Amino acid sequence: MLKGKGTISFVDQKGGFFAIHADSGAQYNPGGLHEKFHKEGLRVRFAVTPKEGSMVEEQWGTPVEVHEIEMLDEESTPDMRQ
Secondary structure, three states, X not given: OEEEEEEEEEEOOOOOEEEXXXXXXXXXXXXXXXXXXXXXXXEEEEEEEEOOOOOOOOOOXXXXXXXXXXXXOHXXXXXXXX
């Protein structure tokens, strides 16, 4: 299982879809992401597993199954740079 934080973005390809750009640099194509996460720039914490042997029409990112996803409240995250 892959866990991390990332940002939701809209990928304008093959009709468009919402994807996860992980802070690690990975790009995940969750296919069918719940509409409450359909917000450009939304910060999330997630847990996903790659879909083995899965081909996606979009041919973008790693196809994944989402096990957990939650919105991050960046406002409540302490700024450690002080």
